[in-house]
Amino acid sequence: MRTGEPVATAAGPVKLHQPHARNDGTPLNPDWFDAAEVNLSAAERRAATIGTRRTVKKQWQAAWLVKAIQCIDLTTLAGDDTPGRVERLCAKARHPLRDDLVEALGLTGRRLTTGAVCVYPSMVRTAVKALDGSGIPVASVATGFPAGLTPFEQRLAEIRYAVAEGAQEIDIVITRAHVLTGNWQALYDETRLMREACGAAHMKAILATGELKTLTNVYRASMVTMMAGSDFIKTSTGMEGVNATLPVSLVMVRAIRDYLALSGLRVGFKPAGGIRAAKDALTWLFLMKEELGRDWLEPDLFRFGASGLLTDIERQIEHFVTGRYSSADRHGMA
Ligand SMILES: O=C[C@H](O)COP(=O)(O)O
Numbered sequence: 001m002r003t004g005e006p007v008a009t010a011a012g013p014v015k016l017h018q019p020h021a022r023n024d025g026t027p028l029n030p031d032w033f034d035a036a037e038v039n040l041s042a043a044e045r046r047a048a049t050i051g052t053r054r055t056v057k058k059q060w061q062a063a064w065l066v067k068a069i070q071c072i073d074l075t076t077l078a079g080d081d082t083p084g085r086v087e088r089l090c091a092k093a094r095h096p097l098r099d100d101l102v103e104a105l106g107l108t109g110r111r112l113t114t115g116a117v118c119v120y121p122s123m124v125r126t127a128v129k130a131l132d133g134s135g136i137p138v139a140s141v142a143t144g145f146p147a148g149l150t151p152f153e154q155r156l157a158e159i160r161y162a163v164a165e166g167a168q169e170i171d172i173v174i175t176r177a178h179v180l181t182g183n184w185q186a187l188y189d190e191t192r193l194m195r196e197a198c199g200a201a202h203m204k205a206i207l208a209t210g211e212l213k214t215l216t217n218v219y220r221a222s223m224v225t226m227m228a229g230s231d232f233i234k235t236s237t238g239m240e241g242v243n244a245t246l247p248v249s250l251v252m253v254r255a256i257r258d259y260l261a262l263s264g265l266r267v268g269f270k271p272a273g274g275i276r277a278a279k280d281a282l283t284w285l286f287l288m289k290e291e292l293g294r295d296w297l298e299p300d301l302f303r304f305g306a307s308g309l310l311t312d313i314e315r316q317i318e319h320f321v322t323g324r325y326s327s328a329d330r331h332g333m334a
Pocket residue numbers: 075077118236237238239272273274275305306307308309
């Protein structure tokens with residue numbers, strides 16, 4: 001490649017994070033989802049074509065990968081998280097690519113960061129301090145993540161705590177039982193109260209789709225949590241047996257499209273859990289572009305929840321720039 005040539009134009013220019021208007025929700029409208037039935041094999045067939053319909057190579061691929069970096073919620077959610085690990089993660093979020101790669105991509109002097117850093121509530125303060133002045137928001141999981149089965153008042157208190165510590169985004173988990181028993185009113189009411197507890201912080205609702213049994217349940221839960229005011233809907237905690245998949249993502253983005261058509265309100269999407277390959281990240285970006293359009297390729301409406309994805313993206317960009325792969329352990333994360 002010719003070095004120094006700006007690549008970040010194929011999927012659009014590198015833009016500053018611009019939060020979109022919030023989703024204030026609507027009343028619970030069962031008419032919007034009661035009759036919905038999702039055909040599993042049709043969803044699987046359509047999902048299987050997404051990665052095959054478009055191939056991007058060389059500088060175009062590098063540009064899409066830069067876009068993917070900007071949309072990552074760089075995550076650590078492990079029992080052995082330490083302040084030191086969170087600080088290293090934040091340093092990586094500020095500076096996701098090595099200087100020589102940034103220069104070769106022609107992006108020197110441009111702001112290139114991940115979309116956010118995502119941590120447990122007790123790590124929010126450390127992350128906020130480490131990201132000071134960077135403009136990178138801290139996202140906190142809350143509400144008894146990952147199972148979401150602590151007493152409800154404690155779940156709300158956890159949201160308030162994370163917000164008070166400085167989190168600008170809260171990733172809540174829903175009560176799966178409400179979906180599995182079809183108690184949409186309870187799901188709506190709980191999610192509304194969580195949204196209230198978030199205050200000015202944007203709320204992402206984690207559906208834990210691997211535990212919802214059917215794609216029809218995924219569609220209905222998506223609609224109800226959007227009506228309750230979720231700013232994003234998110235596939236998974238990363239801790240379920242099955243996490244982000246393309247068929248589930250397709251159903252959720254179609255729900256976002258339907259909700260937009262019915263309410264006029266835009267909701268973001270966050271696939272999370274098990275997304276580690278740069279190639280897979282590209283497939284998700286293509287899905288967003290095809291199903292929802294260009295606006296859903298920006299961090300205000302699209303995020304990857306991922307702990308390891310950046311490692312592979314950096315390797316692929318290094319390969320594009322130098323023609324060689326280095327081993328993954330050269331791209332330390334946390
Ligand atoms: O929300 C983010 C997920 O927990 C990340 O999952 P991952 O570690 O499989 O990338």
